[in-house]
Amino acid sequence: MLVIDEATCEALVGRREAFDAVEKVFAAMARGEARNFPVVREALGHADALYGFKSGFDRADMVLGVKSGGYWPHNAEKGLTNHQSTVFLFDPDTGRLDAVVAGNYLTAVRTAAASAVSIAHLARKDAKVLGMVGAGHQSTFQLRAAAEVRDFEKVVAWNPHPEMLPRLAAVAEEIGLPFQAVEREQLCAEADVIITITSAFEPLLMADWIRPGTHIACMGTDTKGKQELDPEILARAAVFTDEVAQSVTIGEAQHAVAAGLLGETDIVPIGMVINGDHAGRTADDEITVFDGTGVGLQDLAVAGVAARRARERDMARQVEL
Ligand code: NAD
Numbered sequence: 001m002l003v004i005d006e007a008t009c010e011a012l013v014g015r016r017e018a019f020d021a022v023e024k025v026f027a028a029m030a031r032g033e034a035r036n037f038p039v040v041r042e043a044l045g046h047a048d049a050l051y052g053f054k055s056g057f058d059r060a061d062m063v064l065g066v067k068s069g070g071y072w073p074h075n076a077e078k079g080l081t082n083h084q085s086t087v088f089l090f091d092p093d094t095g096r097l098d099a100v101v102a103g104n105y106l107t108a109v110r111t112a113a114a115s116a117v118s119i120a121h122l123a124r125k126d127a128k129v130l131g132m133v134g135a136g137h138q139s140t141f142q143l144r145a146a147a148e149v150r151d152f153e154k155v156v157a158w159n160p161h162p163e164m165l166p167r168l169a170a171v172a173e174e175i176g177l178p179f180q181a182v183e184r185e186q187l188c189a190e191a192d193v194i195i196t197i198t199s200a201f202e203p204l205l206m207a208d209w210i211r212p213g214t215h216i217a218c219m220g221t222d223t224k225g226k227q228e229l230d231p232e233i234l235a236r237a238a239v240f241t242d243e244v245a246q247s248v249t250i251g252e253a254q255h256a257v258a259a260g261l262l263g264e265t266d267i268v269p270i271g272m273v274i275n276g277d278h279a280g281r282t283a284d285d286e287i288t289v290f291d292g293t294g295v296g297l298q299d300l301a302v303a304g305v306a307a308r309r310a311r312e313r314d315m316a317r318q319v320e321l
Contacts, residue, residue: 002099002316004306009105012309013302015145018106018113019120021301023274025058026117026242029297030271034058036243036295039250041070041223048073054296057092058304065089067103067299081137083107087303097321099310101303108138110298112145114242115195115217118290120149121273122240122281123193123215128153130177131191132168133184133205133228134198134220135159140171142195142219147175156182156190160198185209196220196228207232212285219292221252228252229289235261237287240270240280243295251293267291 004012013021028034034056041052055066069085076082085103090096119127130152132143143155155172157179159165165181172179188194188209198204198220207230210216216237220228234256241247244267248257256262270290272278281288310316 001097001319001321002307002310003319004099004101004310004316006102006105008310008315009102009306012306012313012315013106013109015109015113015116015148017305018109018302019116019145021305022110022113022298023117024061025297025301026269026271027274028058028060028271029243029295030269030275030277031060033060034297036297039246039296054299056295056297056300058297058300061301061304062092063089063300063304064092065300065303067296069103083137085299087299089300089303089307099303099307099316101306103299103303106299106302106306108141110302111138111219111292111294112141113302114292114294114298115142115219115290116145116149117274118217118240118270118292119146119193119215121270122288122290123150124213124281124284127192127215129191129193130155131187131194132157133159133187133194133196135161135164135168136197136199138197138219139168142197143168143171144175146193146195147177150193152177152193155179156187158182158184158187160200160204188214193217198228199226200228201226203230204228205233206230207236210287212287215281215288215290217290217292218252221291222250222294224250224254227255231256231259231261233287234289237289238281239267239289239291240273241267241291242270242293242298244269246293246295247291251291252289253291
């Protein structure tokens with residue numbers, strides 16, 4: 001069995017590898033060859049923590065496993081990341097534990113890869129301005145990944161806590177993109193692509209602000225009750241997701257569906273677009289929304305890449321159970 005630490009994951013799985021792995025597993029999900037199992041997520045009643053499992057099996061790539069972890073809100077005081085994840089991979093032929101893979105970096109890089117996949121397949125080719133809503137841990141990964149799939153010329157950004165924006169500005173500067181902190185309405189008026197990656201529980205962007213032709217990758221809403229968009233945006237948009245079952249229960253679409261503005265069957269798995277079974281964007285003035293809820297198979301896909309590469313390059317510890 002391999003043990004792969006955070007630093008080794010960073011060395012082995014770059015943005016390109018994560019993009020390819022996530023695109024491939026979304027496609028396998030849409031073909032019915034990869035399946036996520038029901039998610040377990042529980043409040044522990046200790047340390048204010050949320051703890052859970054996301055698991056699944058990708059028959060196309062022969063990856064079986066589980067990501068375990070959650071959110072410990074007081075970790076920051078201890079110098080630790082609040083979100084904690086570990087991936088366990090099993091041999092699909094025998095059930096034997098194959099690898100234990102650190103999951104914190106992989107979670108960020110796979111989440112950024114998901115929105116980048118959505119931008120690559122759904123945003124207008126001539127998109128020039130990227131709007132960032134959110135400036136937390138995930139946001140810099142999101143910005144870097146998005147910048148690799150369109151020729152953006154500028155970043156406009158807003159965050160409920162403006163003091164967090166300089167970190168995002170520094171990354172924009174590093175990758176050579178002018179950065180401007182703006183109000184939300186201006187962000188929507190300027191941006192061709194918007195990424196939302198906050199922990200909001202109420203709509204941050206309103207339908208009347210969104211210009212025709214905008215693509216929104218809505219990435220922050222991954223739990224019942226969270227919300228980043230006015231449900232009317234989804235009513236007016238072509239809506240895509242990683243997995244419909246999660247989109248309507250824990251994703252952004254939960255609100256539009258509950259309000260009767262959107263039906264479950266209106267939501268298209270992005271894998272269908274990747275496989276060429278759905279056209280995706282059909283007009284330059286169409287608004288597209290990607291409801292990125294975060295599925296276990298994304299974690300297993302990037303952890304699988306880490307394990308394969310670690311083996312090839314002899315870069316992980318071998319342990320016998
Ligand atoms: P973080 O704690 O580092 O940053 C939180 C962000 O949300 C900051 O921009 C902060 O200003 C903002 N925020 C905090 N409280 C808010 C509130 N009440 N209303 C509006 N905004 C608020 O978190 P992170 O790691 O950057 O994660 C951001 C979000 O993305 C979280 O909701 C997290 O659960 C979610 N997430 C989703 C996926 C996925 O696959 N879809 C994966 C990882 C994280």
